[in-house]
Amino acid sequence: MNDFVEIVIRSVCVLAAFLVLPLLVGQTEHKVMGHMQGRLGPMEAGGFHGWAQLIADGVKFAQKEDIVPLAADKRVFRIAPALGIVAYLLALAVIPFGPHFYGANVPGSLVWLLAIGGIGTLGTLMAGWSSGNKYSLLGGMRTAAQLVSYELPLILVCASFAIAAGSLSLVGIAHAWNPWWLIWQLPGALVFLVAATAELQRPPFDMPVADSELVMGPFTEYTGLRFALFLLAEYAGIVVMSFLLAALWLGAWAGPLPDSLGWLWMLIKGGIFAFVIIWIRVAWPRLREDQLQRVAWLGLVPIALLQLAITAVGVVVTSR
Amino acid sequence: MxxxxxxxxxxxxxxxxxxxxxxxxxxxxxxxxxxxxxxxxxxxxxxxxxxxxxxxxxxxxxxxxxxxxxxxxxxxxxxxxxxxxxxxxxxxxxxxxxxxxxxxxxxxxxxxxxxxxxxxxxxxxxGTHLLAARLFGSWVWPFEVLSALLLVALVAALALARLPIGPRGDADGVPR
Incomplete structure (x- = not known):
């Protein structure tokens, strides 16, 4: 009975974090982009700096008509938005905020996270195909091409962190962390950041959704709440990837204050990476499709392999 | 059950x-x-x-x-x-x-x-540990041979995709 109560409490906490953190990231993105681009954006809703604009957007999305195109494959079209959301919810559950502060402690939680993240992007593919729209199909194809190429460096650098820690569990990796990792795993962390941004199809890697040429690609035909679910999945993806990088490279809850405040460190570290991902969007123009593939295969994969070699040498030398 | x-x-x-x-x-x-x-x-x-x-x-x-x-x-x-x-x-x-x-x-x-x-x-x-011990212990040779096989397949795929096959005029679709 006690176990059951614990499971329920942990699940409710994960759900609450899942409902709050992506919205926070969304609001931060509005404000940060507004300031970086020297424009105000919506300032009226709610009073102080338009903090309630996101709520107003949500209400607007909920009121819109839910349209399914005549030429669409209706069942797949309806299921597609749910896949991404559910996948990131399951991914968030295994991210540790403290030695005992997590949704679930799975022995292979790193592999779990990567596998589930891959499933989430299948939703975008399904959306692109089932819309019965040429723009959407093009977007879906670009998504698939991008996914196949950026999944590889992402998994390689995650393997590097796992080898360095000697564990596949995120809690185990955070326990094995020490400050040397900041230098030792630096190339891997940079590759992770770039590959994660590409995996989330955020600018400058947003060729699949490029709104000015593909009209949002796979999401062209979506309206109302289903479109909002895709947006929410993108923000949830930022949350998951930022906290994953914080757990892998910055040692999750490690910090100077007593251990009971570990979750605060984790929030700060994850928040910094989320901010950087937003910053990247403002700083770089969109890459063309062939440049995008070039970055993955000629830039990220060799660096990731080099990082794997460095990690392997380090592990062998230090374990003597 | x-x-x-x-x-x-x-x-x-x-x-x-x-x-x-x-x-x-x-x-x-x-x-x-x-x-x-x-x-x-x-x-x-x-x-x-x-x-x-x-x-x-x-x-x-x-x-x-x-x-x-x-x-x-x-x-x-x-x-x-x-x-x-x-x-x-x-x-x-x-x-x-x-x-x-x-x-x-x-x-x-x-x-x-x-x-x-x-x-x-x-x-x-x-379990992961036992699996790793088996894979890199008793089954290490089949494992390595398999990876060599995959490498050969990869190189062959690249060759098929990149190298022109037959006379050059045919590869470009322009008859000589």
Whole structure:
């Protein structure tokens, strides 16, 4: 009975974090982009700096008509938005905020996270195909091409962190962390950041959704709440990837204050990476499709392999 | 009947049903999507047996990479929405496939039943550490040979894609 109560409490906490953190990231993105681009954006809703604009957007999305195109494959079209959301919810559950502060402690939680993240992007593919729209199909194809190429460096650098820690569990990796990792795993962390941004199809890697040429690609035909679910999945993806990088490279809850405040460190570290991902969007123009593939295969994969070699040498030398 | 038995039966049934739908559906892309369901529930079977690493790699490789590649190839060539009859096989071929499938299933079933019968076996050995020890201990040579085979396939694919085959004029589509 006690176990059951614990499971329920942990699940409710994960759900609450899942409902709050992506919205926070969304609001931060509005404000940060507004300031970086020297424009105000919506300032009226709610009073102080338009903090309630996101709520107003949500209400607007909920009121819109839910349209399914005549030429669409209706069942797949309806299921597609749910896949991404559910996948990131399951991914968030295994991210540790403290030695005992997590949704679930799975022995292979790193592999779990990567596998589930891959499933989430299948939703975008399904959306692109089932819309019965040429723009959407093009977007879906670009998504698939991008996914196949950026999944590889992402998994390689995650393997590097796992080898360095000697564990596949995120809690185990955070326990094995020490400050040397900041230098030792630096190339891997940079590759992770770039590959994660590409995996989330955020600018400058947003060729699949490029709104000015593909009209949002796979999401062209979506309206109302289903479109909002895709947006929410993108923000949830930022949350998951930022906290994953914080757990892998910055040692999750490690910090100077007593251990009971570990979750605060984790929030700060994850928040910094989320901010950087937003910053990247403002700083770089969109890459063309062939440049995008070039970055993955000629830039990220060799660096990731080099990082794997460095990690392997380090592990062998230090374990003597 | 333990909880594990029930879960295993459920995952197995879903896997088999989705596999049957994958080969019998008239919608081309649906067949790839049913393949996802089938492969994912198969990883559920591994999970129930305690091999969590194998289950997760099954998800990562088969669902996350191979089916994505299949979907990409479908979208690149032809991915009609709705029923399509142009890729249907002939009745003879279907009957032959049914016979071969049934024969393989019967062979596997008879081998398994004659080897284990109704004995109860404890399943242990799916853990990540034990798997790694086996893979890089007793099975290290087959493992390395397999990776060499994959490398050869990769180089061959690159050669097929990049090198012009035949006279140069033909490769460009311009007759001499």
């Amino acid at each position: 333990t909880t594990y038995d029930v879960l295993f039966t459920i995952a197995g049934t879903i896997s088999v049903a989705a596999a049957l739908l994958a080969v019998s559906t008239k919608h081309l892309v649906h067949s790839a999507l049913w393949l996802i369901v089938s492969l994912a529930s198969l990883s559920g079977c591994y999970l129930v047996l305690g091999a969590e690493f194998v289950a997760l790699v099954q998800l990562l490789v088969y669902v996350g990479a191979i089916v994505v590649l299949v979907l990409f190839a479908l979208m690149l060539t032809r991915a009609p929405i709705g029923r399509s009859a142009e890729h249907d096989t002939s009745r003879v071929q279907r009957a032959a496939a049914l016979v071969v499938g049934a024969a393989t299933a019967a062979l596997l079933a008879s081998v398994l039943i004659s080897a284990f019968g109704n004995d109860k076996k404890r399943v242990n050995g799916g």
